Amino acid sequence: MRFSKFLCPTLREDPSEAETASHRLMLRGGMIRQVASGIYTLLPLGLRVIRKVETIVREEMSRAGAQEVFMPAVLPAELWKESGRWDVMGKELLRIKDRNEREFCFGPTHEEIITDLVRREIRSYRDLPRNFFQIQTKFRDEVRPRFGLMRCREFTMKDAYSFDINEEGAKASYDQMYEAYHRIFSRCGLRFSVVDADSGNIGGSQSQEFMVLADSGEDEIIRCPGCGYSANSEKADGVISKIPEAKMPNQMEKRETPGKSTVSDVASFLEVPEGRLIKTLIYKTDTMYLAVLLPGDREVNEIKLKSALQAQHLGLASAQEIQELTGGPLGFSGPVGLKIEKGKIERILVDGLIEKDESYVVGANEKDVHLVGVVAGKDFSMQEVLDLHRTREGDQCVKCQAVLQSDRGIEVGHIFRLGTKYSEIMQATFSDPKGELKPSIMGCYGIGIGRTAAAAIEQNHDARGVIFPPSLAPFDVAVIPVQVTNEDLKREGERLYALLADSGLDVLLDDREESAGAKFKDLDLMGIPGKITVGKKGLAQGKVEVKMRWQEESQFIDPSELVDWVRSIPQAWDTRSSKVA
């Protein structure tokens, strides 16, 4: 490719909208342009990177025995209604109507569609197991798209679906995908870890996420240095050894707390550690109101709460609702005297960190009043005790008691054991050897293609720009004649370009009439691993000047070694000493 013909509008300055490294560098490097919030055009350079990721994914999926299909992007509502997710998905699902007012959606994922295909086409245990995958455009109307390709509304996803005759088979299919994902992300040059995850509205019994470690990641990973346990903090379990000490009366007493409605205000006003407060959160689901009690210094894990309640929607009650339900204003709710009544608060859930017979501070359900010396289990009921808090760094591992640590991660892949959630409801059955009809055991497996590329940039860049892992780089090497007006340099550049291209390498020839400095800046920004500088220095001594993106100094090699040098770049990447952050 000749740079002079290549659409790669690099930007000298940082675009104002970009915060994270990958977003900023993909815009500056001329890889993407935004069309609408969370919707992007991939420019030639960016597309090349995406294609590299896709190629790796395709190779590893076939190697793992999956076969490629291509399902539609626009999906009829009926299938979604059949699975029940038409109502569950909410506003994230982009709903559209055709000219006959028939309902469709733009596919956010394809369980329903593949299950529909399989129930029509696969009838016997002899046809199983099977695994189908596709690389397709999805649309999810995200609450808040951000960070360029990291959280888009429209994005490219590889999704795979396995169908097995029994649990052992399903487990084997899952393990196979686990291995394939390991190979894929390793080949993409990423440092990642696999964590236990919540399966969200996809459903199923077990799921794990592949997390690329990066400070800009939107997910928190909880990791145990003792036993190696690691999980998304949404899913992680942890314990604390003991609750904080506090001076507290033995009997329940009222205390005036004028205007102190937050945990930190009340705690400092009453001189009690936040862990000795109980916050009482009033939630509402599709069917009822409920109270959730947890230590003041803790946060509710709404994912756990939602699954404990088996609720489809979950949200906090409004200030007005709280006043009506508890008799007191927001900020002063408490469990003492809280009545359980049909149509009002129907359940009181107590987090497992609240200890029976210990005394706490709670709201009095009365403006500007809190209660101190409230004994858990005596002054209020602890009938429903559940694990509802969000685990955090510093808690102890439930398995080995080591102190848990936390990292930030970008979720690039997610694998699920679905069981029969979809096959049962949609009747995707097969005949077993006895002739009985059974639902297939399913698994599903996703990879965010664009997000993987973005994550690679998050992990591999420096002040000058991207440093693509060679496996994802848009070009293997760039040839830069420092002066194209100099006929000798121009001719030599053309010669090397032809030589390398003829060897099957992806080469970019920077034949633009730019200054050498401008070309170097652009090439560094674009992150191409190999750089061949064609200048008088090398020409004079009959050598070729070469440098890898992550190296500081050029070296001069014999022209006969050039092709081998370019081919050696991937190995050099793997063994490079100065890994970049």
Place this chain on the structure above:
RNA sequence: CGGGGCGUAGCUCAGCUUGGUAGAGCGCUACGUUCGGGACGUAGAGGUCGCUGGUUCAAAUCCAGUCGCCCCGACCA
């Protein structure tokens, strides 16, 4: 959905408070001089000041509405 910010040339932004013929740097075009880490000179092109309405003799500027984009939050009891 709540809070905040922004919308002026391809990009980054100034001008708006105090209304009076639209600005800078970078980029782009032409010519010349340069030429190993974003060169210089000269001459040029390029803008319905997001959109709609209002106030006014006069609106980028004041007012109202609207659309779009970004950020923070959505864990607050």
